[in-house]
Amino acid sequence: MSKKLALENVSKHFGSLIAVNNVSIDIEPGEFLCFLGPSGCGKTTILRMITGFEQVTSGAIVYDGKVINDVIPQKRDFGIVFQSYALFPNMTVTQNVAFGLKMRKMPKKLIDERVTEILALIGLTGWESHYPSQLSGGQQQRVALGRAIAIKPNVLLLDEPLSALDAKIRVRLRTVIKRLQEELGITMIYVTHDQEEALALSDRVVIMRDGEFMQIGSPWEIYKQPKSSFIAEFVGTSNFIPGTKKNEKIQFGQLEFAVAGIENVEEEKIYLAIRPENIEMVDVTISAEDCIPSNVVEVTAEVINFLGAIVRITFILEEEEMLVDLPEKEFEKINLKRKDLLKLYFPPEAFHVYTELFRKLI
Amino acid sequence: MNTALKEYTASIDYGISSARTEIDRFIIPAVTIFIALLLFFFMLFPMWSILQLSFFKGGQFGISNFTLANFHKYFTTSYTLKALWHSLYISTVTTIIVIVIVFFFAYAMARTTISGKTFFRNIIMMPLIAPSIVQALALIYLFGRNGLITAHLLKIDWNIYGSVGIIFSEVLYCLPHAFVILYTTLSAVDIRLDEAAESLGATPFKVFTRITLPSAKYGIFSAAALTFNLTITDFGNPVVIGGNYNVLATEIYAQVTNLYRFDLGATISIILLVPSLMAFMLNYYVSRKTFSMISGAAKPVIPPSRPLQKVSYTLYCYLVAFSIIVIFATVIIGSFVKIWPYDWSLTLDHYNFPSIGGYSAIYTSVWVSLIVGICGSFITLVAGYVMETRKPFFKQFIYLLSVMPAAIPGLVMGLGYILAFNKPYYFFYGTPWIIVINIIICNFTLGILSSISNLRNIDPSVEEAAISLGGDTIRTFFRIIFPLSRVAFFQNFVYFFMRSMTTISAVIFLVSATVHLAAIEIIMLDNDGWTASANAMCTCIIVIVLIMLGVLQIVAKKTGGRPEGLAAEI
Numbered sequence: 010m011s012k013k014l015a016l017e018n019v020s021k022h023f024g025s026l027i028a029v030n031n032v033s034i035d036i037e038p039g040e041f042l043c044f045l046g047p048s049g050c051g052k053t054t055i056l057r058m059i060t061g062f063e064q065v066t067s068g069a070i071v072y073d074g075k076v077i078n079d080v081i082p083q084k085r086d087f088g089i090v091f092q093s094y095a096l097f098p099n100m101t102v103t104q105n106v107a108f109g110l111k112m113r114k115m116p117k118k119l120i121d122e123r124v125t126e127i128l129a130l131i132g133l134t135g136w137e138s139h140y141p142s143q144l145s146g147g148q149q150q151r152v153a154l155g156r157a158i159a160i161k162p163n164v165l166l167l168d169e170p171l172s173a174l175d176a177k178i179r180v181r182l183r184t185v186i187k188r189l190q191e192e193l194g195i196t197m198i199y200v201t202h203d204q205e206e207a208l209a210l211s212d213r214v215v216i217m218r219d220g221e222f223m224q225i226g227s228p229w230e231i232y233k234q235p236k237s238s239f240i241a242e243f244v245g246t247s248n249f250i251p252g253t254k255k256n257e258k259i260q261f262g263q264l265e266f267a268v269a270g271i272e273n274v275e276e277e278k279i280y281l282a283i284r285p286e287n288i289e290m291v292d293v294t295i296s297a298e299d300c301i302p303s304n305v306v307e308v309t310a311e312v313i314n315f316l317g318a319i320v321r322i323t324f325i326l327e328e329e330e331m332l333v334d335l336p337e338k339e340f341e342k343i344n345l346k347r348k349d350l351l352k353l354y355f356p357p358e359a360f361h362v363y364t365e366l367f368r369k370l371i
Numbered sequence: 372m373n374t375a376l377k378e379y380t381a382s383i384d385y386g387i388s389s390a391r392t393e394i395d396r397f398i399i400p401a402v403t404i405f406i407a408l409l410l411f412f413f414m415l416f417p418m419w420s421i422l423q424l425s426f427f428k429g430g431q432f433g434i435s436n437f438t439l440a441n442f443h444k445y446f447t448t449s450y451t452l453k454a455l456w457h458s459l460y461i462s463t464v465t466t467i468i469v470i471v472i473v474f475f476f477a478y479a480m481a482r483t484t485i486s487g488k489t490f491f492r493n494i495i496m497m498p499l500i501a502p503s504i505v506q507a508l509a510l511i512y513l514f515g516r517n518g519l520i521t522a523h524l525l526k527i528d529w530n531i532y533g534s535v536g537i538i539f540s541e542v543l544y545c546l547p548h549a550f551v552i553l554y555t556t557l558s559a560v561d562i563r564l565d566e567a568a569e570s571l572g573a574t575p576f577k578v579f580t581r582i583t584l585p586s587a588k589y590g591i592f593s594a595a596a597l598t599f600n601l602t603i604t605d606f607g608n609p610v611v612i613g614g615n616y617n618v619l620a621t622e623i624y625a626q627v628t629n630l631y632r633f634d635l636g637a638t639i640s641i642i643l644l645v646p647s648l649m650a651f652m653l654n655y656y657v658s659r660k661t662f663s664m665i666s667g668a669a670k671p672v673i674p675p676s677r678p679l680q681k682v683s684y685t686l687y688c689y690l691v692a693f694s695i696i697v698i699f700a701t702v703i704i705g706s707f708v709k710i711w712p713y714d715w716s717l718t719l720d721h722y723n724f725p726s727i728g729g730y731s732a733i734y735t736s737v738w739v740s741l742i743v744g745i746c747g748s749f750i751t752l753v754a755g756y757v758m759e760t761r762k763p764f765f766k767q768f769i770y771l772l773s774v775m776p777a778a779i780p781g782l783v784m785g786l787g788y789i790l791a792f793n794k795p796y797y798f799f800y801g802t803p804w805i806i807v808i809n810i811i812i813c814n815f816t817l818g819i820l821s822s823i824s825n826l827r828n829i830d831p832s833v834e835e836a837a838i839s840l841g842g843d844t845i846r847t848f849f850r851i852i853f854p855l856s857r858v859a860f861f862q863n864f865v866y867f868f869m870r871s872m873t874t875i876s877a878v879i880f881l882v883s884a885t886v887h888l889a890a891i892e893i894i895m896l897d898n899d900g901w902t903a904s905a906n907a908m909c910t911c912i913i914v915i916v917l918i919m920l921g922v923l924q925i926v927a928k929k930t931g932g933r934p935e936g937l938a939a940e941i
Contacts, residue, residue, distance in 0.1 A: 099854040112387065157839075
């Protein structure tokens, strides 16, 4: 069965650039862990240090109780799936899948059996003698997956494996990967900048920024309780309201919002974050009597974007551009047009309270 | 599915052998050291020998022996000093002419919609398949004392021997080299820039001077530097057509072979090295800029050229192509007629080579070239791989060593080989093997550069995938890298083979009484007055190179590679 992998105070410097700064995490056997962050945040560097293609500057990578910092990649027995598939273009599907087994000097009969099993597992039976150039992107990535798991790695490392694929195929392959992980019980470490992918696949997500871990938690925790304004902005969408604390309320221009859980906040300058789907529309998604009057505002619909299941409306509140999402079914009822007036309600408990702001307000 | 799972969860039964991975650690350093030693011993050591002989009394290294007497002698002897001015003059004039001719030719290929481009491109590459002597031989047949055009058609006394002859032959010899660079540059620069300028109201002339020329300026510098270098270091053409007009290259040869003044030969080598090194460094410096300007940006279709433009460019290209064809036709026809230009009856007499070498020289040339082709392309691929993908500690150092041969004129390298290896204990001296090594080293730079650019096209993840699956260096190289470099390997093979068949200057000092080479035989035959046989020998070389190109074209097609005509081989 899988063994435990851990990073202990790992740092990586490239000259004066600090790519990864003193991070630690225990990865449980059989876990699906995602590193999620914007490009340049150090997530791929972490993956490459685990694979052994990059050396750690300080700290330790511990596997099964042993420090493996100096173990060469060939001896680590981790499978890797690359963004660019990295299939051997001069070899057929079978030869690609069999490569790792040949390197292990496995008898030919056993190799044939294993390849047959793997091809069945990834749904490519019948494609044995095709070359990578004859396969679609999705099929190529399946072969890459099959090639990586053929050597029975204890840990499978996936570096943005789906980002080169079309949206539709991406979603389908996501299911394939998740199913493989559950059926085979391998630890999977997955790097992506696609938050939807990370939330859909992982047991735990690590949010990274500038080489540091910002938050580690289940997808639900990350989405519902973002620890910082950066995460509230990066995962999903948030409206930010810069305000000042006064009389247990938050002042924002002429408005005074009632906000849950600000009793213990010391600072005067406060940033509230609220997700577009958590803003209610008075008399449409919430009845007027249920609203605290101070949190009801009247605004003009500036832009209406139809996004399918939801309709996203842009409005301006106290010179800040903000978004509210309305389920398409509700939108249909009210027949809203550009420049129409909207009555919106900001529920006090829907706010996240931050004392600093990551991004500049646009 | 269930059995698959059961099988899967079983423990790992076959691991990676530890012994193999242990050995693997030493392979890259060992190969790196081997390459470094090879270049040290066969490039730096001969060059050091030349420096020693030119700067130290009796060639004995030591502070007290340091002397500038050789240089003093050179610069105070008016005859030898003239060679320097001659060389600079010839090279400058040739460079200007070549750049003008080739720029418009390349412009026609890259920017106009004239037809017959494949034909033109193949014709302009032709000079590469023959030794740089074919131009001189042909020009003498056409414009010499008994030239077909001068003496017989125009009945004038003028002949082409001397500086004019050298310039003409060098121009015709340098065309393909400059063309490759300018064509690449002009095809890479975004044609939409021109269209944007035109849409803003610029006249065609303004577009040309303000947009086209500046955007190609690095390519022009690079091509000019290369042409200058090729001309100043060329030996074959000036020795045949120069007459009494001496240049540095012929002067080195004269000092060594006729006067046995090795010290003066070495001194002139140093003097020749200075401008050629400067041209090389300029080329190296600007070619990096050229390639940084070439992006993967989309290249839209060339807009149809105006009729007048089309006609004039077509005529121009035919004119250039015609000149090259005339050169080759003259040499080939000249080898089959009894007495050019008096008796036009066909004969094979000239193919009974009167010299000692004869057909055995051709035979030696072919097998030497095959070995050079295989070893050269393999060594440069391995060296490129070691350097590029593994980034060893002294990568930069090896890189510097690898580009140096391009800066050293073949004749100088050849002289260095005599001085360094003409000792009884260097068993390979006087055998064909020293020629093999010399040609590989002399052409090392282009080989390794094309290997590197090919290796850079291989997705680094592919190699990492092989490693993560347990592949060691040797198996990764032979199963992944080598198959993926096949096309580059073939191209390098062709390049090394062609260079080996046609080079004169690198090996002229290394042939001996027992080892003859076809390209050198041409000079010997011409020198002894057997000009028609020299043409015949030239023809043999051309035919052999063409056959090899054809064979490789077929092989490359069969194995999936697609070199595009001659241009792809450079």
